[in-house]
Every structure is written in C-alpha cells, then in structure tokens.
Amino acid sequence: MRTPDGIDRDRDENGRARNARPRDELGRPLPPGSVGVERIPEDLDLPPAESLAWAQDLLDRGLAFHAHEVLEGAWKSSPTAERELWRGLAQLAVGITHIQRGNTRGARALLERAADSIGIQDDPAPHGIDTAGVVAHAHELMAELSRGANLAPSRLRPRLRARSRPR
Structure with a gap:
C-alpha cells in the first residue's frame, strides 16, 4: 500500500499495518534487510x-x-x-x-x-x-x-x- 506521501507501507488486505520490518531490541523499526531481534509471532496463543x-x-x-x-x-x-x-x-x-x-x-x-x-x-x-x-x-x-x-x-x-x- 502506498501512502499519500508516496511511501510504500507493509499492509494486509484490510489495510492494517503488518510488522514485517526487522526491529531493534527496543522495538524500533530497522531498515528493510537489516538484522534485528527475533520477532514475536503475531498470532501468539500460549497458555x-x-x-x-x-x-x-x-x-x-x-x-x-x-x-x-x-x-x-x-x-x-x-x-x-x-x-x-x-x-x-x-x-x-x-x-x-x-x-x-x-x-x-x-x-x-x-x-x-x-x-x-x-x-x-x-x-x-x-x-x-x-x-x-x-x-x-x-x-x-x-x-x-x-x-x-x-x-x-x-x-x-x-x-x-x-x-x-x-x-
């Protein structure tokens, strides 16, 4: 999905943001292709x-x-x-x-x-x-x-x- 300012955003089919970009230890997004901290799955359902x-x-x-x-x-x-x-x-x-x-x-x-x-x-x-x-x-x-x-x-x-x- 493209924003009005022309930036591509990683969105699902409903337009909600996806968390595909790597992140640092404080959860800040890193540039695409960077190595970040292992991500927590979004569909997590643990006891x-x-x-x-x-x-x-x-x-x-x-x-x-x-x-x-x-x-x-x-x-x-x-x-x-x-x-x-x-x-x-x-x-x-x-x-x-x-x-x-x-x-x-x-x-x-x-x-x-x-x-x-x-x-x-x-x-x-x-x-x-x-x-x-x-x-x-x-x-x-x-x-x-x-x-x-x-x-x-x-x-x-x-x-x-x-x-x-x-x-």
Whole structure:
C-alpha cells in the first residue's frame, strides 16, 4: 500500500499495518534487510503460564517491547474476565519500553494506565500474578520519573508473579 506521501507501507488486505520490518531490541523499526531481534509471532496463543514465563524472561533481558508483544497475545486470547489484567500487563511493558527509549511523558501515561487496569483485579489474581507488586512497581517508576531520576536497567524488570515461599 502506498501512502499519500508516496511511501510504500507493509499492509494486509484490510489495510492494517503488518510488522514485517526487522526491529531493534527496543522495538524500533530497522531498515528493510537489516538484522534485528527475533520477532514475536503475531498470532501468539500460549497458555497463561507460558506467556508469563516468556514475558518475564524478556523483561529480565531488557526486551520490554518484545515482552509487550507476548502479553498482548495473551490479552487477545484470554477469557473476557482476564482481559483487563492482561491489557494492563501489556501496558506496563509498553511503559517500560518508553522509559528505555527516553520518552518520559509516554512512559508515565502508560504506567498509570497499567496500574489502573491491573489494580482493579480481585485478589488473588489468576495465574499467580502479583498484582499488588506490579502496581507498586509501576507507581515507583512513575515517582522516579517525576523526580527526573535516571533509572538503572535493573529497575525496569518488574516481577510479574509472586515469588513462591520456601516451606
């Protein structure tokens, strides 16, 4: 599909953008033919535990954009009662992506939306998701951003699930 300014865009038959271009570790598009970070399949439909484990691994490796893609897949395939929770988790990952890209304003907006979406969940949340911990982490990041803090990469790795307690 050609845009009014004459640029070819990768679109499906309905005109929706396709994600065929390679992307860097922060999810930014690279020139066609470049080697980027491995892409997350768009039709992802994993069990919740696998989605959480994969998203956590990506967050731990500093790949928040890619964690967002996994969480978005879970959001789109989740039961109606869980959709707001998964949407909030995906928004959290996008908020962290904005921090990594230096977009403080966008980060605060997404982190606030994430905290609101995740915070309305009943306790205990499904799948062992630590809603209280995730919301607290989002609020801490927002406060640090408001103070103008330079966030260390380790601060951008929230724990999605509650740690199991030793017996």
